[in-house]
Amino acid sequence: MAASSRPTIHEVAKAAGVSISSVSRALNGNTSNPEMVARVKAAVKQVGYVPSAVAQSLKTQQTGQVAFAMEDIGNAAYLAMVREIQPLLREDGYRLLLHATGADVQDEIEVLESLAQKYVDGLILCPIRVTDRHLAALRSPAVPVVVIGQLPEEADVDNVRTDSRQGARLAVEHLYAAGARRIAFINGPADTVPGRLRHAGYQDGLHACGLEVDDSLVEFGGFQVSAGREAAQRLLARTQPDAVFAANDLIALGAMHAIRSAGRSIPEEIQVVGMDDTTLAETSFPPLTSVSLGSRDRGRLAADMLLARLHGETGPARRATVAPSLTVRESTREAAA
Amino acid sequence: MAASSRPTIHEVAKAAGVSISSVSRALNGNTSNPEMVARVKAAVKQVGYVPSAVAQSLKTQQTGQVAFAMEDIGNAAYLAMVREIQPLLREDGYRLLLHATGADVQDEIEVLESLAQKYVDGLILCPIRVTDRHLAALRSPAVPVVVIGQLPEEADVDNVRTDSRQGARLAVEHLYAAGARRIAFINGPADTVPGRLRHAGYQDGLHACGLEVDDSLVEFGGFQVSAGREAAQRLLARTQPDAVFAANDLIALGAMHAIRSAGRSIPEEIQVVGMDDTTLAETSFPPLTSVSLGSRDRGRLAADMLLARLHGETGPARRATVAPSLTVRESTREAAA
DNA sequence: TTGAAAGCGGTACCAA
């Protein structure tokens, strides 16, 4: 079991026959006497000394830790971000803390407010909703914060975003070009920022293509596979679309199940486009055409921004935008020439 | 931007006109004078005080943090564990630190050795390989450690494991019961512990069913979708199986693509079983029968064990084993009665 | 160059 108490700098000093100041200096490279360094290093090895991260933190006022807070690490988009962020932080010697808030606004705010405890040096936050309390907490955070997602113009916070509205429009335009005319939309919850933006982009796309907005072609639900399946079932029971744009890949997957169960072929009878371009899209059958919102890029940019602040960068809040792009696979037909 | 310095307990004491000891007591519920509590709370609010986690850690010798180290959070099995572990830790007030070691043995050992820095109160480790250095570092860790995975008998470490060999056998027996006689096996790399165990289990299953071992039915590759597809292509070009057991769900997915591309139907002509029972299995087409190795259960058990230690449990190393189980879906036929 | 000592921001013991 765990040994109860590890040697401290005092043990090293005693073993080396020097003061603790000298030990500290030798270990941190703040001495020019090589003999001293050698003695200290030997003593360190002898007693098996490892500096206490906590004591160092208290003195230096830095924890060497950064937190990443999102709704659910099971969401492929966040997962992609984590996989991008962690190595970057690590390269700089930072450890990564994970907060899964479970879409609970209260939790998100607690994370934000707990920053004052100074257990991390910075935070990357992916809020699903942005409330006034978010903005208040964001006004003067105890440590640098980077937000991934939409933020009101007036918020003075480092921010990485994508244009999911534009992305939704891309999907619709692609389907139109591929011959679809009755393009259905299966959305997530209507009361979320992503939900609203995607819906707006869907309508943008219809307008751009000269198609009528038909509410009977729109369904709402959750962002999961099961929700997608159920929404598609309701949709197919009611009307006859020749294409489905789903607000994310999970919904698209569920919709494809429902479509097949209803005896319709993909893409011959009904084309399908997803969003987020997760690994699910490549591995599904048929492989799913999907709008990429650049999760990896967003993760990388957010990490870069945060590291810049941690390295002492000052100045006004920065903002970066990642453009959406379309990855065409077999769930949609080639665009007509 | 971040305010430079937050109020400390001294500011609170001054504002409340009491000593810092009283503030500490009032805040930690070690006082019975309600008036004092009220005064202190008011002062806390007035100056906007939040205790420093670092200072508390230094004094209490507890960080309130636990680390989880695995190869890659992108791996669905580890992801499932994280999703199980995080809420459990959180319930107990622990924050979760994530170490993705990228299958680098050196990194794993560094994580283990860095425990002496005491930046966490405990660790859950999923090693890919267990070397002597692992075992040495595990001999007297600075904090409690739970290992998820196979460990030598003599290792005195809390340990959660599964029996993937038995799991592979289950898959083969299921396929046999469903009528398959030429059961192919697409494995991952042969030189890994999981690879070896699954192969052994595959052979166990064949023996148990009275089937001949036929090496022309076995393929090796990576643990990814693309590797699964390629291996299946080689297999189908060479021989004619009526079932494929894949060493994980990703391989199975790739194999299903290849099988369909070759014009064979699933499960009518070729049945497919995967392993790990990830969410991919439910969402694939057709939904994939898969052997669950109980990732979620293993995560939960590991968290429980660690929390028990953190709560002061002493005594010899514990060991738990999660039995594999089969989740039958549409990629295999019902067993004949 | 080296050592003594003053903190970093808390907790908890001890005496009043």
Added chain:
DNA sequence: TTGGTACCGCTTTCAA
């Protein structure tokens, strides 16, 4: 009950 004070383990200033 309350306040004074000694730490927790380290870094860094300041004299010697």
